[in-house]
Amino acid sequence: MTAFARLRYELRALGPAAFVIPLLVTLIYIGFAWIAGDSALRNGASDSFAHYQAMRGLLGLIENGLPLAAGLQVATITGADPALELQLALPGSYRATGALRLALASLWALLVAVAVNALIVVAGYWPSSLISPTPQGLLIWLSPLLVFVTLGTTLALVFRSRVVSAAILALLWIGQFLFEPLFLSDGLLKLVYLFLTEQVGITSYWLTNRLILLGLALGLLCAALWLLGRNEWLLGAEA
Amino acid sequence: MPDSSALASFWGALRFEFVMQARRKALWIGMLLLSLFLLRNLSALYSGSAVVPDARTAVVEWTTFAARFFPIAIGLLLADRLARDSKLHVDELLLTTPAPRFLWLMGKYLGAVGATLLPVLLVQLFGSALLAIRWGDPSALLVGVGVFLATLLVSALFVGAFSFACTIVLWPVLYQFLFVGYWFWGNYVNPNTTGIPTLNGTLLTSDGRFIQEGLFPTPPAAHLQNATVAQALGSLGLLLGCAMLALLAAHYLLRWRAAHQ
Numbered sequence: 001m002t003a004f005a006r007l008r009y010e011l012r013a014l015g016p017a018a019f020v021i022p023l024l025v026t027l028i029y030i031g032f033a034w035i036a037g038d039s040a041l042r043n044g045a046s047d048s049f050a051h052y053q054a055m056r057g058l059l060g061l062i063e064n065g066l067p068l069a070a071g072l073q074v075a076t077i078t079g080a081d082p083a084l085e086l087q088l089a090l091p092g093s094y095r096a097t098g099a100l101r102l103a104l105a106s107l108w109a110l111l112v113a114v115a116v117n118a119l120i121v122v123a124g125y126w127p128s129s130l131i132s133p134t135p136q137g138l139l140i141w142l143s144p145l146l147v148f149v150t151l152g153t154t155l156a157l158v159f160r161s162r163v164v165s166a167a168i169l170a171l172l173w174i175g176q177f178l179f180e181p182l183f184l185s186d187g188l189l190k191l192v193y194l195f196l197t198e199q200v201g202i203t204s205y206w207l208t209n210r211l212i213l214l215g216l217a218l219g220l221l222c223a224a225l226w227l228l229g230r231n232e233w234l235l236g237a238e239a
Numbered sequence: 240m241p242d243s244s245a246l247a248s249f250w251g252a253l254r255f256e257f258v259m260q261a262r263r264k265a266l267w268i269g270m271l272l273l274s275l276f277l278l279r280n281l282s283a284l285y286s287g288s289a290v291v292p293d294a295r296t297a298v299v300e301w302t303t304f305a306a307r308f309f310p311i312a313i314g315l316l317l318a319d320r321l322a323r324d325s326k327l328h329v330d331e332l333l334l335t336t337p338a339p340r341f342l343w344l345m346g347k348y349l350g351a352v353g354a355t356l357l358p359v360l361l362v363q364l365f366g367s368a369l370l371a372i373r374w375g376d377p378s379a380l381l382v383g384v385g386v387f388l389a390t391l392l393v394s395a396l397f398v399g400a401f402s403f404a405c406t407i408v409l410w411p412v413l414y415q416f417l418f419v420g421y422w423f424w425g426n427y428v429n430p431n432t433t434g435i436p437t438l439n440g441t442l443l444t445s446d447g448r449f450i451q452e453g454l455f456p457t458p459p460a461a462h463l464q465n466a467t468v469a470q471a472l473g474s475l476g477l478l479l480g481c482a483m484l485a486l487l488a489a490h491y492l493l494r495w496r497a498a499h500q
Contacts, residue, residue: 017410017412017413018412021410021412021413021416024413025416028420032435035434035435035436036433036434036435038434039433039434039435040434042434043434053433053434068416068419069412069416072412072415072416073412076411076412159265159268159269160265161263161265161269162319163265163315163316163318163319164265164266164268164269164316166315166415167269167273167311167312167315167316168269168272168273170311170312170315170415170418170419171273171276171308171311171312173419174308174311174419174422174423174427175276175308177423177427178307178308178427179276179279182279
């Protein structure tokens with residue numbers, strides 16, 4: 001099988017959901033951002049407040065919407081291969097196959113995030129007075145996205161269950177809102193708070209937070225790659 | 240009136256689904272891990288404060304906090320139950336049996352919801368027992384069970400029914416995302432500050448807030464809104480009514496799918 005044919009097969013194996021869902025998520029968030037801005041105007045708020053409400057909605061899309069969708073997607077991909085036994089019997093490493101699938105799903109999520117980022121800038125909803133779109137602005141979504149992707153993969157492999165991985169990701173996501181005061185009042189927890197930009201803004205520790213999250217994602221990626229190489233562990237997954 | 244074989248299929252589905260779900264290691268490990276999120280809340284209630292003057296209030300607060308949190312995990316853990324039958328082709332096998340489809344679906348639904356609630360109940364009882372011991376008031380345990388039934392059980396039945404119905408027509412990941420988004424939108428988003436219309440604050444608030452506040456009221460300082468008993472019963476009826484509609488939709492969708500296979 002040529003590399004191109006292999007790539008085409010893997011893309012088909014990912015299924016249409018992997019490609020369509022980030023786009024649907026984008027449309028849903030844009031809808032809510034528009035409603036928030038329009039509602040502010042109808043309630044007599046100033047144009048700048050309506051603009052701010054819509055901007056928060058769009059920041060939410062890149063900082064918490066797309067990362068959750070990507071995390072849930074990779075948890076499903078990692079934990080589901082109906083021909084796993086067959087693949088493990090082949091000379092090729094399953095670790096490489098798993099890593100390729102993870103990379104393809106993440107790449108699409110990254111491409112959508114880059115496109116949405118560019119659209120926000122072009123549409124004039126980027127918080128330019130606080131942060132430039134590149135290079136630091138990319139960390140608004142890159143850090144949480146990579147954390148969700150690598151955490152979703154690692155949890156799916158550790159628990160050998162897609163739904164448990166999804167449940168933990170979902171609660172971590174909700175927990176960022178529900179426990180926001182707890183995260184922000186603790187010196188260590190605020191450094192790993194995932195939705196810092198949309199919920200708080202660009203703080204003095206914003207860059208440290210983003211870099212620590214990237215480091216965390218790197219550590220989780222190493223753990224996921226290690227688990228992908230443990231064949232006997234992979235075989236015990238839930239049906 | 241269903242005959243005895245129909246009831247046997249209902250009980251059989253309920254029993255087997257309960258046992259299958261309760262035996263999932265991932266369910267126990269996942270739920271107990273998620274309980275760690277609640278430890279800080281339990282510790283704050285254990286210490287007591289002006290807002291939490293007695294064991295009854297502490298137990299009500301403990302359970303309602305869990306009800307804002309656990310149903311997300313419950314909904315997601317139930318979302319793969321029907322999809323699994325389809326993936327393993329058990330649904331095709333079941334079609335060949337004389338068991339009535341709707342009773343089978345109800346049995347499966349109630350068994351799965353019951354088993355998924357089991358670890359949550361244990362965590363809730365553990366916390367309630369600690370709080371009852373702290374104030375030396377064993378009757379608080381009974382209040383805890385009451386609030387559990389009013390909030391977590393109703394919430395689990397509501398989200399469980401939609402997890403069953405929606406996964407018949409939606410991609411699993413899309414459902415998971417929409418469900419998490421729904422929970423945030425319908426239970427957390429404040430329409431006054433965001434301007435976004437939401438179910439939050441209506442009788443369809445699915446964390447059971449209205450039911451708890453109407454049937455198990457706490458001192459006014461503990462909550463911003465106080466529901467009446469009529470509102471509590473209205474919320475209970477609406478949530479369970481919607482759950483039943485979702486199950487009926489699931490039943491007809493499964494029938495339609497079987498006819499078009």
